[in-house]
Amino acid sequence: MTTIPKLAFSGRILLLGSGSVSQCLQPLLLRHVDMDFTRLTVMDFEDLAHTAAEITAAGATYVRDRITPENIETKLAEYVGDGDVLINLAWNIDTGVIIDWCQRHGTLYVDTSVEEWDPYADQLNATPQSRTLYARHMKLRERAKGWKADGPTAIVEHGANPGLVSHWAKIALLDIATAMLKEPERLPKPLDADRKVKLEEALANRDFAALGMLTGTKVIHISERDTQVSDKPKQVGEFVNTWSVEGFYEEGIAPAEMGWGTHEPTLPANAYTHETGPQNQICLAQTGITTKVRSWVPLGGPIIGMVVRHGEAFTISDHLTVWEDGKAVYRPTVHYAYQPSDAALNSLHECQMTGYTLQTNQRIMNDEIISGIDELGVLLLGHELNGWWVGSQLGIDESRALVPHQNATTLQVAASVLGAVYWMVNNPNRGLCVPDDLDPEAVLDVANPYLGPVPSVHTDWTPRSSYYEPFANFRPKTGDDSEPWAFENFLV
Numbered sequence: 001m002t003t004i005p006k007l008a009f010s011g012r013i014l015l016l017g018s019g020s021v022s023q024c025l026q027p028l029l030l031r032h033v034d035m036d037f038t039r040l041t042v043m044d045f046e047d048l049a050h051t052a053a054e055i056t057a058a059g060a061t062y063v064r065d066r067i068t069p070e071n072i073e074t075k076l077a078e079y080v081g082d083g084d085v086l087i088n089l090a091w092n093i094d095t096g097v098i099i100d101w102c103q104r105h106g107t108l109y110v111d112t113s114v115e116e117w118d119p120y121a122d123q124l125n126a127t128p129q130s131r132t133l134y135a136r137h138m139k140l141r142e143r144a145k146g147w148k149a150d151g152p153t154a155i156v157e158h159g160a161n162p163g164l165v166s167h168w169a170k171i172a173l174l175d176i177a178t179a180m181l182k183e184p185e186r187l188p189k190p191l192d193a194d195r196k197v198k199l200e201e202a203l204a205n206r207d208f209a210a211l212g213m214l215t216g217t218k219v220i221h222i223s224e225r226d227t228q229v230s231d232k233p234k235q236v237g238e239f240v241n242t243w244s245v246e247g248f249y250e251e252g253i254a255p256a257e258m259g260w261g262t263h264e265p266t267l268p269a270n271a272y273t274h275e276t277g278p279q280n281q282i283c284l285a286q287t288g289i290t291t292k293v294r295s296w297v298p299l300g301g302p303i304i305g306m307v308v309r310h311g312e313a314f315t316i317s318d319h320l321t322v323w324e325d326g327k328a329v330y331r332p333t334v335h336y337a338y339q340p341s342d343a344a345l346n347s348l349h350e351c352q353m354t355g356y357t358l359q360t361n362q363r364i365m366n367d368e369i370i371s372g373i374d375e376l377g378v379l380l381l382g383h384e385l386n387g388w389w390v391g392s393q394l395g396i397d398e399s400r401a402l403v404p405h406q407n408a409t410t411l412q413v414a415a416s417v418l419g420a421v422y423w424m425v426n427n428p429n430r431g432l433c434v435p436d437d438l439d440p441e442a443v444l445d446v447a448n449p450y451l452g453p454v455p456s457v458h459t460d461w462t463p464r465s466s467y468y469e470p471f472a473n474f475r476p477k478t479g480d481d482s483e484p485w486a487f488e489n490f491l492v
Helices: 020-032 049-057 072-078 095-105 133-144 164-182 193-205 208-215 245-252 311-319 342-353 396-402 408-426 440-450
Strands: 013-016 040-044 061-064 085-088 108-111 219-226 238-241 255-259 271-273 281-287 292-297 301-306 322-324 327-330 333-339 361-364 369-371 373-383 386-395 456-459
Touching (some): 013 020, 108 408, 164 193, 164 311, 164 408, 164 456, 219 301, 245 361, 292 373, 386 408
Parallel strands (some): 040 061, 238 361
Antiparallel strands (some): 255 281
């Protein structure tokens, strides 16, 4: 394993939450942060002190308490202040409110998702647009107008995805552009002189939006297949997952949401657009877990993934948009394509059968996992090399060797949080940041030793490569022949 230099930190740390990701992050903090651990507090509203035994043995304190709208102003002040760090791995704490507190108190902040106090409020009457992460980001941006641009660094949505995938998308664009310039024999036809010069300039300037446009990248899937399996079968009435059950449920029953590309010929059925902000996304009036697309990962091959809403669909598509005279002239379609573990798929199916009533019996698979990997990355499609994938292929055996009693999924997230903490402490005055604002190499230098193989590979896969419909001759034609990379051609 590559040696990661220790991060010297003299302040206090408050780690909110002691769920699966927090339990994986705690040994990483012990291993890589040079600090007085009596200045670290783990807080959770459940009695999970046993999950923090290693870090409390090093001097940290476990507190059973909950951050609420009523106590947030005074409760946080008991544990962090100016120059300290707040790592928020809890759920249902309003992101704008907690970051506002940190901005006023000089506290550095990082989380893995943009949250609200009550994400389930009035669901049947709330419009699809109002239930999106796009709406949450717009609300956060509005609030951020009152914060200093060089205020305490606050990084939102920096887990594996969202998080690492934004960095991998940049690496993929760099690698695609480099291959196009250095290996012209791989292209269908040579680059014309003007495009070649512009591509070289964009590469030298690390202008990722220009690289997306000049390479011709039309689609970015966050493609993931989790093959981890357990020797303890899922029971009836049980929800089994490799990461947060509540987190998966909340995002899964929300509207399918995606960055919407400028190449798309038509909106899909049940689509809703946004009338304010950058308008880089659309959503569907249907759940993410029932919206399925064809995608691909290198080891697993073709997959059928769910378009579960994730923040990277907003931030990647926003940062890769090219504007001319106030009009978006280039933007890729960006969305998740998630094939979770077999046990999680079974759990979701059972949850749907009961009208989306979440099972009260819940389990995160760890020591009972007997085999499998979490293959997670970004799949860039539509450019002249066809397809390119960059990501992590972390297996359960390597995960356990790196951090005992942890699975591949939670280690990918925890490694990303660790990378963000390093960057944040070294860049303490960057104000509000999304993963796309961070230096990818700086984060990946810290995270990569915990991610297993991280290949950057070419692929000839297309959405029609593995397509088969046994009754195609007896049904209306589907897809859009005018644009082979249209969203409609990926839909199952």
